[in-house]
Amino acid sequence: MLPLKNPKATPEQLVIVTDDDPGAVLIRGAAGSGKTSTALLRLSYLSSYWLRRHARLGVHEPVRVQVLTFNRTLAGYVEQLARLQAPNGISLDLNVATVAAWAKEISGYSGSVLENSSRDKILKHFISQSKIALDPKFLISEIDYLLGRFLPADLLSYLTTERRGRGLSPRVDTPLRQRILHDVVFPYIAVKDKETLFDWNDLALAAMTGDRAGYQVVIVDEAQDFSTNQARAIISHLAPEHSLTFVMDTTQRIYPRYLNFAEAGIARFRRTHTLKRNYRNTREIAAFAKGIVEGLKIDEDGSLPDPATAAISGAKPRVVVGRFSRQMDWIISYLKGPLVNLQDETVGILMINGGGWFDDVRSRLNRANLEFTELQQRRSWPVSDEPIALSTFHSAKGLEFDHVIIPGLREKFTSAEDMSDDDSVLALRRLLAMGVGRARKSVVIGYKAEEASDLVQYFRADCYEEIKL
Missing domain, CATH: 1.10.10 (Arc Repressor Mutant, subunit A)
Structure with a gap:
């Protein structure tokens, strides 16, 4: 992907970034509010704070810093940004990992995990x-x-x-x-x-019993997709005095897990911060995403997209209706047209499933001489210059692109089985809204009318432009 930019703190974020009193802090906010950027700026500030503290107290051990995310792609993205933010020095022991990779390392478990x-x-x-x-x-x-x-x-x-x-x-x-x-x-x-x-939950339980790591700084991003047992494991490895930050929005939860902080060992947070401004989306993108999840029960750790908090306006999301081949014709023209600058802007082409589902997209991009990379399940962030990324929704979680394109949103991807109970419906709606919310400037969704996903019923008619092919 095109090079990542070093985030700069806004006035709203600066209050959170510079909150350096030891203890547990919770950062909330809707998609686009800059939660991950705030957490990484906070990582830089807290690392420097603890380095100064060690120097003042004559502590010679390095400051131990752990950043945890849920999926591998996000871990690679966060690691690239974290390395830009964290101060240099041999006295800082910084590690970025998925919670599964971290649990394996911290527990010393070297066997296979039941897929x-x-x-x-x-x-x-x-x-x-x-x-x-x-x-x-x-x-x-x-x-x-x-x-x-x-x-x-x-x-x-x-x-x-x-x-x-x-x-x-x-x-x-x-x-x-x-x-x-x-x-x-x-x-x-x-x-x-x-x-x-040995399954993945056993791995979290094993991590609770390993030698204590004694972290001074821990940042947990996308915490809504962590389980309570995973949080218990993380908390068990804190130093007696520490700075612990959880970043979450339960509206974007896409896995059947539940993080209960009190059960995990945090009776109360020292401070809870809520980011209210939407720095990523246009008002039109936020309004479209809001329609997809409107009516969902939102708890205190979740936030609906709010177009009123977005700073800029743009075009309404475009919904192209027609055969998949015609959707791709339109998308290729759009990518080569004046509304997308592939020299400076990024494009995320997202699909619910990976693997062979991307074959047609790869073929069409290659024929059009459009360079792309693939993000799903990659542990290292690609440092090449391709402006287009192919990704599943799950691997795109926590990322952002100038333009998001979701072709072929068809019933085959969200079948009746997937929509068979209340929780599955909610998860799919949250997943789609999360994907839409990755976009900074434009959104394009395509589907074939006779094969449309049931999710289409949640598109608010006044929030998009329909293009029939």
Whole structure:
């Protein structure tokens, strides 16, 4: 991608950046409010603060700094920016990692981790035997939620604890929770123990037992997608005096996890900051994204996109309707036209699924001699000069582009199975709004009318320009 720019603090951000009293701080804000930039500017300020503090107190050990994100692509992006922000010096031990990579390193676990596809196969076996009359995909997400929230010794708390962070439909009452635990979860744990299998939640639990790292500074970005057990693990490695920062917006949560700070060990935050200005999107992009998630229940750690807080105006998002080949014809013309400057601007072409779903897009970009790179699941941020990036929605989380293009938003990507319960619908709406919110200047979405995703019903007619091909 084109070179990253070193962020500069706005007056609103400066108050947060320079808050250097030790303790836990929470930064909230909607998409585009500059949460990640604020966190990285805060990283620079806090690193310098702790270096001075060590020098003043005669402490000779390096200042230990850990920045954690959820996915690999975002980790690569944050690392590039973090290296620009952090002060140089041998007295600073700075590490940027995904929470999974960090947990492996901190726990010393060197074995293999059970991939979700293999885990799901085991769970589906017990779900089938249980004859619970709910969609297996929903039940697996429920199990992911409860295993990530409760410690192994406290799993029975699931029976009586409010299911915060989950949808209201289908209803999961106490008898159903008992069946989920006794017919699926406990047999799954027994299989893991018998066959010495190790899943991603086990990795978080293992990280709690490793030698204490003693971090003076920890920044946790996109914290809404961390589990409570992952937060417990992070908190267990803090130095007695520390600066801990969580950055989150639960409106953008796209995984079936729930982070309860009190359960994780933070009784209260020393200070909570809320970023209110939208520095990324135009008013029109923010209004379109808001329509997609309007009506969702928003908790205190979430924020709906608010066009009133955006500083600039631009064109309405464009929705092109027609066969995929015609969508790509229009998109290629748009990329080569006067509204996109590929010398200085970036373009993110996003799709819900990766792999072969990008084949047609790659072919068309190559035929048009448009240079591109691919971001999905990359651990290192590409330092080449391609202005166009292909990415899944999940890998684009936390990133930003001048232009966002979402071709082929069809039912095949968001099937009836995906829309079969309240939580899945909410997750897909949040995912799409998150993708739209990556854009600074323009948004283009394409779909074929007879294959349209159900998500199209959430497009507000007054918030976009429709182009029929």
